[in-house]
Amino acid sequence: MRDFDSRKVADIHVQLHSHLPSDSALRVKALETLLVDKGLVNPETIDAWVEAYSDEIGPKRGARIVAKAWTEPQFKQRLIRDAPAAIDELGYLGKATAHLKVVENTNDVHNLVVCTLCSCYPFSILGIAPAWYKAAAYRSRAVRDPRGVLDEFGVNIPDEVEVRVWDSTAELRYLVLPQRPPGTEDMNEDELAGLVTRNSMIGTDRDLSVKPGGND
Amino acid sequence: MDGIHDLGGKEGYGPIDVDDDGRSFHHDWEGREWGIAQCARTPGITIDWWRHCRELIMPEDYLARPYFDSWAQTDFSTYIEAGWITMEEVIEGSARPGNPDHGDSPAPMSLQQVVQEDRSHAFRFDASIEAEPAFNIGQCVRTSGYGNVGHTRLPQYARGRHGVVHAWHGAHVFPDLSAQGVEVHQHLYSVSFTAAELWPEARNGKDRVYLDLWESYLSDGQS
Numbered sequence: 001m002r003d004f005d006s007r008k009v010a011d012i013h014v015q016l017h018s019h020l021p022s023d024s025a026l027r028v029k030a031l032e033t034l035l036v037d038k039g040l041v042n043p044e045t046i047d048a049w050v051e052a053y054s055d056e057i058g059p060k061r062g063a064r065i066v067a068k069a070w071t072e073p074q075f076k077q078r079l080i081r082d083a084p085a086a087i088d089e090l091g092y093l094g095k096a097t098a099h100l101k102v103v104e105n106t107n108d109v110h111n112l113v114v115c116t117l118c119s120c121y122p123f124s125i126l127g128i129a130p131a132w133y134k135a136a137a138y139r140s141r142a143v144r145d146p147r148g149v150l151d152e153f154g155v156n157i158p159d160e161v162e163v164r165v166w167d168s169t170a171e172l173r174y175l176v177l178p179q180r181p182p183g184t185e186d187m188n189e190d191e192l193a194g195l196v197t198r199n200s201m202i203g204t205d206r207d208l209s210v211k212p213g214g215n216d
Numbered sequence: 217m218d219g220i221h222d223l224g225g226k227e228g229y230g231p232i233d234v235d236d237d238g239r240s241f242h243h244d245w246e247g248r249e250w251g252i253a254q255c256a257r258t259p260g261i262t263i264d265w266w267r268h269c270r271e272l273i274m275p276e277d278y279l280a281r282p283y284f285d286s287w288a289q290t291d292f293s294t295y296i297e298a299g300w301i302t303m304e305e306v307i308e309g310s311a312r313p314g315n316p317d318h319g320d321s322p323a324p325m326s327l328q329q330v331v332q333e334d335r336s337h338a339f340r341f342d343a344s345i346e347a348e349p350a351f352n353i354g355q356c357v358r359t360s361g362y363g364n365v366g367h368t369r370l371p372q373y374a375r376g377r378h379g380v381v382h383a384w385h386g387a388h389v390f391p392d393l394s395a396q397g398v399e400v401h402q403h404l405y406s407v408s409f410t411a412a413e414l415w416p417e418a419r420n421g422k423d424r425v426y427l428d429l430w431e432s433y434l435s436d437g438q439s
Binding site: 008013027029046048049050052056059091093094095116117128131132138140146147152154162170204 | 301
């Protein structure tokens with residue numbers, strides 16, 4: 001049984017360092033083979049999870065939430081007040097979003113989300129996090145030099161705009177509500193959703209273009 | 217623990233590779249590991265114990281190996297620690313007869329079933345407790361100067377610092393104990409810190425960093 005012994009696990013990692021193959025594909029294959037042999041996982045279910053998170057569960061959902069907030073003031077109010085209930089209206093409540101918070105960009109405020117301790121991410125509305133979000137370079141600097149980080153993403157934040165960095169240290173997860181771009185008054189929800197980039201919902205993009213960019 | 221995972225504010229990791237093509241998985245094995253992690257369960261496991269097992273990966277592996285590779289290693293470690301897989305089986309690459317066997321494979325799930333299953337993964341971590349919250353919104357608080365030798369969610373860069381309570385979220389499972397298999401709820405707050413309180417070089421007086429912190433990480437900032 002489990003005894004929650006940190007030293008034992010640290011020792012296991014030292015042994016795994018020696019015994020596991022170096023190649024990542026072989027390591028994961030070895031894990032799947034053992035778990036299937038022992039009757040712990042079904043490979044077809046793994047296929048289904050891969051498929052689900054390749055397209056259906058991903059940033060298109062987040063973009064839909066944002067576009068709906070832009071077009072329906074009542075929905076936006078519910079989203080800011082109780083985000084899990086609001087996204088559940090769309091069927092998007094799921095993995096890691098039961099304690100979702102929505103933080104809104106304004107002319108005076110820009111929000112940026114990070115997880116410095118691991119890589120917490122609102123999976124059921126944004127899908128799999130981009131590689132940079134999980135990398136040491138972003139995790140280390142987002143809290144210390146957010147303006148420099150944003151500059152690397154091509155986003156310049158004027159001095160008079162306040163930058164708020166949200167470090168996901170608990171089970172709360174954050175979705176940035178970007179500003180609706182000017183010149184989109186005649187667009188419907190579908191068209192608006194096409195303007196919302198994944199990065200804008202994390203905070204590494206700010207001024208969305210009226211030229212459809214899809215989900216980057 | 218003061219481990220390699222606690223990256224906030226650390227320097228020397230270079231520029232960010234901002235290019236991303238939007239694909240969820242760039243190698244088959246990344247998707248396989250994602251799927252395995254969604255199915256994998258061992259008795260008594262908590263999200264905090266799993267995170268702690270990932271933090272315990274040797275620093276050279278933690279920093280150098282790809283992200284989902286570190287998930288696979290974490291899964292290996294939790295299965296071995298729970299006694300469901302042995303190191304001998306890892307070395308041999310196959311299950312040994314007589315070692316723990318959990319019978320027939322679980323029934324396969326379809327795409328629709330998995331999408332539905334994802335909804336059931338909306339796990340909540342809050343609960344009502346009798347104790348009143350010790351701090352009020354707007355109150356100045358000071359974070360503990362020390363971490364926990366085991367798992368903790370108070371990063372090094374925010375220890376011994378003054379902040380302001382921005383929001384209260386009710387009581388949530390306390391990770392330091394959850395990583396030891398003990399479920400206790402504590403009041404959770406979002407606390408905001410000025411950049412200048414955290415970093416000597418901070419120059420914009422408006423910028424703030426918000427962290428979600430449990431009550432026992434905090435004390436009254438005036439006393």
